Amino acid sequence: MNIFNTILIANRGEIAVRVIKTAKKMGYHTVAVYSDADAGSLHVSLADTAVCIGGTSADQSYLDIDKILHAAARSNAGAIHPGYGFLSESTAFAERCEQAGITFIGPSARAISLMGNKTIARQHMVDAAVPLVPGYDGDSNDDSVLQKEAERIGYPVMVKAAAGGGGRGIRLVREAAKLVAEIASARGEALSSFGSDELLLEKCIEQARHIEIQVFADQMGHTVYLGERDCSMQRRNQKVIEESPAPQMTDALRQKMGEAAVEAAKSVNYVGAGTVEFLVTQSDEFYFLEMNTRLQVEHPVTELVTGLDLVEWQLRVAAGEPLPLQQHEISLTGHAIEVRLYAEDCDNGFTPQTGTILEWVKPTGEGVRVDEGISKGQEVSPYYDSMLAKLITYGSTRDEALRRLKHALTQTVLLGLPSNKQFLLRLLADPTFVEGKATTRHIEENILVQQELSEAANVSQDSWALAAVLLSRTVGASGWRSTGTLRWPVRLKQGEQTRDFFVAQDSNQYCVEDDEANSLTLTILKESSEHKGQMLVLSNDMQQAVNVAFGQQQILYVDNGSETLNFQKISFSEKKAEEELGANLVAPMSGRIAEVKVSIGQSVKKGDLLIVLESMKMFQELTATQAGVVSEIYVTEDTQVDVGVPLIDIEQEEKT
Numbered sequence: 001m002n003i004f005n006t007i008l009i010a011n012r013g014e015i016a017v018r019v020i021k022t023a024k025k026m027g028y029h030t031v032a033v034y035s036d037a038d039a040g041s042l043h044v045s046l047a048d049t050a051v052c053i054g055g056t057s058a059d060q061s062y063l064d065i066d067k068i069l070h071a072a073a074r075s076n077a078g079a080i081h082p083g084y085g086f087l088s089e090s091t092a093f094a095e096r097c098e099q100a101g102i103t104f105i106g107p108s109a110r111a112i113s114l115m116g117n118k119t120i121a122r123q124h125m126v127d128a129a130v131p132l133v134p135g136y137d138g139d140s141n142d143d144s145v146l147q148k149e150a151e152r153i154g155y156p157v158m159v160k161a162a163a164g165g166g167g168r169g170i171r172l173v174r175e176a177a178k179l180v181a182e183i184a185s186a187r188g189e190a191l192s193s194f195g196s197d198e199l200l201l202e203k204c205i206e207q208a209r210h211i212e213i214q215v216f217a218d219q220m221g222h223t224v225y226l227g228e229r230d231c232s233m234q235r236r237n238q239k240v241i242e243e244s245p246a247p248q249m250t251d252a253l254r255q256k257m258g259e260a261a262v263e264a265a266k267s268v269n270y271v272g273a274g275t276v277e278f279l280v281t282q283s284d285e286f287y288f289l290e291m292n293t294r295l296q297v298e299h300p301v302t303e304l305v306t307g308l309d310l311v312e313w314q315l316r317v318a319a320g321e322p323l324p325l326q327q328h329e330i331s332l333t334g335h336a337i338e339v340r341l342y343a344e345d346c347d348n349g350f351t352p353q354t355g356t357i358l359e360w361v362k363p364t365g366e367g368v369r370v371d372e373g374i375s376k377g378q379e380v381s382p383y384y385d386s387m388l389a390k391l392i393t394y395g396s397t398r399d400e401a402l403r404r405l406k407h408a409l410t411q412t413v414l415l416g417l418p419s420n421k422q423f424l425l426r427l428l429a430d431p432t433f434v435e436g437k438a439t440t441r442h443i444e445e446n447i448l449v450q451q452e453l454s455e456a457a458n459v460s461q462d463s464w465a466l467a468a469v470l471l472s473r474t475v476g477a478s479g480w481r482s483t484g485t486l487r488w489p490v491r492l493k494q495g496e497q498t499r500d501f502f503v504a505q506d507s508n509q510y511c512v513e514d515d516e517a518n519s520l521t522l523t524i525l526k527e528s529s530e531h532k533g534q535m536l537v538l539s540n541d542m543q544q545a546v547n548v549a550f551g552q553q554q555i556l557y558v559d560n561g562s563e564t565l566n567f568q569k570i571s572f573s574e575k576k577a578e579e580e581l582g583a584n585l586v587a588p589m590s591g592r593i594a595e596v597k598v599s600i601g602q603s604v605k606k607g608d609l610l611i612v613l614e615s616m617k618m619f620q621e622l623t624a625t626q627a628g629v630v631s632e633i634y635v636t637e638d639t640q641v642d643v644g645v646p647l648i649d650i651e652q653e654e655k656t
């Protein structure tokens with residue numbers, strides 16, 4: 001038995017909060033660590049003790065093994081829970097914990113090293129007789145060898161970083177002519193994210209689902225599986241929606257996959273929580289993808305359908321207890337679905353967003369669970385993953401879980417920075433997803449394509465009108481009423497659109513007219529003191545509860561349940577300047593210019609690749625928003641740029 005009373009959580013955000021809650025419930029003393037950027041975070045206030053490890057970037061803080069071990073010594077922690085991401089799959093960290101006499105809550109360093117590298121893991125799975133995707137996992141990484149092997153495997157192929165995770169360093173290559181360039185790009189991303197540029201190749205399995213098995217093992221060698229999760233709804237090979245059980249799963253397939261996953265775990269003497277990921281074809285053949293040797297982001301869906309607390313199991317196993325249940329005692333009841341709420345701008349390449357959380361209202365209700373790492377007033381910094389919270393719902397059927405999730409999402413209010421809430425609502429309404437038929441490339445190949453077409457999705461007249469009223473009142477609080485102006489003009493910008501309105505007031509009733517003389521009557525039935533928080537608005541004949549918050553620079557954030565928007569009041573002279581800027585490219589976030597793909601004088605079409613920006617260890621492809629000719633390039637490869645810095649000017653060929 002390992003005796004420990006104090007557990008240090010070497011992580012941040014929602015997973016640190018999640019682990020602290022169970023550890024406290026079980027009577028453990030909990031220790032949070034935090035970087036300078038996270039001083040005001042939720043996980044810090046929830047822990048019994050918090051140790052500042054300084055630094056801001058992940059390298060200087062949560063990835064710094066010496067700092068974490070020093071914090072453990074300082075707080076007398078006998079065990080460390082690594083969460084997911086950061087040091088959770090670091091062999092070196094697990095070894096250092098062992099040397100320091102601290103219990104690492106996870107598998108052995110050996111199991112991590114065998115499974116942490118996709119090439120080694122594949123070689124290992126051959127012995128465990130777990131089916132593999134045809135591919136190349138040999139030692140040579142020369143372009144010429146990879147080219148030959150890709151021919152042998154047959155296109156399309158996936159180029160993958162051996163040390164990869166989180167969908168990084170993966171490239172789908174459909175034709176031989178593109179292979180060398182994609183290899184270079186995957187190598188670059190792999191090196192900067194994982195410190196290794198080792199690659200492997202796999203045949204691309206088309207029309208497949210991502211189905212993974214949760215496994216658990218104790219120190220006595222008992223190993224069980226806790227059902228599956230379908231994580232096929234992905235963007236850039238990164239999960240967005242996860243559920244359990246998988247739609248259309250049969251008992252026979254679950255058992256076959258479950259047993260294969262248990263074999264995979266046993267082959268490395270696995271201990272603790274782990275996930276074996278598979279691709280499953282339309283004819284129910286399944287292939288090993290990788291094993292994640294830690295608690296997974298999407299573990300809550302398994303918790304809801306099994307009724308178990310997986311963090312509790314992790315702590316029991318780490319303390320030397322046997323697994324609480326045997327295989328025949330484990331069953332799945334009902335259905336659970338999770339969505340990941342990210343601070344990102346879905347209309348602009350899903351770039352991570354920073355800012356202050358002005359409003360955060362989480363949903364409540366039957367079957368609703370929220371795992372969050374944020375609180376109102378908190379600053380979202382650029383240093384870490386942009387996932388802020390997870391919404392999970394449970395229902396006796398998939399339909400019920402899905403209905404509850406949609407409702408919970410409309411109730412969720414996050415104002416102050418763009419989030420993917422509206423995108424998630426769209427995904428949940430997608431007919432293929434609703435039918436339970438999504439495969440791994442569905443979002444990219446079917447949903448995002450439509451988004452491009454219906455660009456600048458229609459913002460409702462109700463939202464424009466409310467923004468016109470609220471922003472026209474900010475002209476100087478007293479000025480508005482005393483000027484005697486009957487119709488107050490206001491110019492608003494929302495996304496790419498700029499529109500003019502006239503607002504007239506009669507006590508709490510407003511008449512809003514646009515420049516084509518369409519009008520709407522808006523009555524403010526209830527408003528909070530500083531025009532912040534929830535308001536009740538009668539829009540012509542329909543009542544709407546709307547959450548609002550004012551940001552800097554005359555920006556108004558609005559959420560009416562189905563729409564999350566921000567409007568900016570701009571001066572009447574700004575519109576033209578904005579339009580002229582239209583085609584020019586500015587840095588959407590700070591980072592390093594990895595590649596400049598165009599030269600001065602070159603004609604480009606909408607969607608052409610202009611620049612590859614490396615930011616937060618990801619390679620972002622910046623494309624032309626309009627056709628034109630490159631007239632100026634302000635940066636070269638390796639330049640560091642701040643957000644908003646001009647990168648490329650494009651002269652439009654014809655004005656629309």
Ligand code: ADP
Pocket residue numbers: 133158164165166167168170202203204205206208210234237238277279289290440
């Ligand atoms: P990561 O470590 O980044 O999670 P994975 O190997 O688990 O990498 O793959 C992530 C996702 O990439 C998968 O869920 C799947 O959508 C896609 N993918 C990976 N390998 C293949 C493949 N051989 N064929 C088709 N899709 C794949």
Ligand code: ADP
Pocket residue numbers: 058084085086165166167238239292295296297298383384385
């Ligand atoms: P999962 O299925 O748990 O999401 P993935 O293979 O998709 O696993 O992703 C790898 C893990 O790395 C995820 O848990 C992801 O959230 C985490 N991750 C990615 N980037 C970061 C980061 N900057 N900080 C912390 N965790 C990260």
Ligand code: MG
Pocket residue numbers: 165166277290
């Ligand atoms: Mg994976």
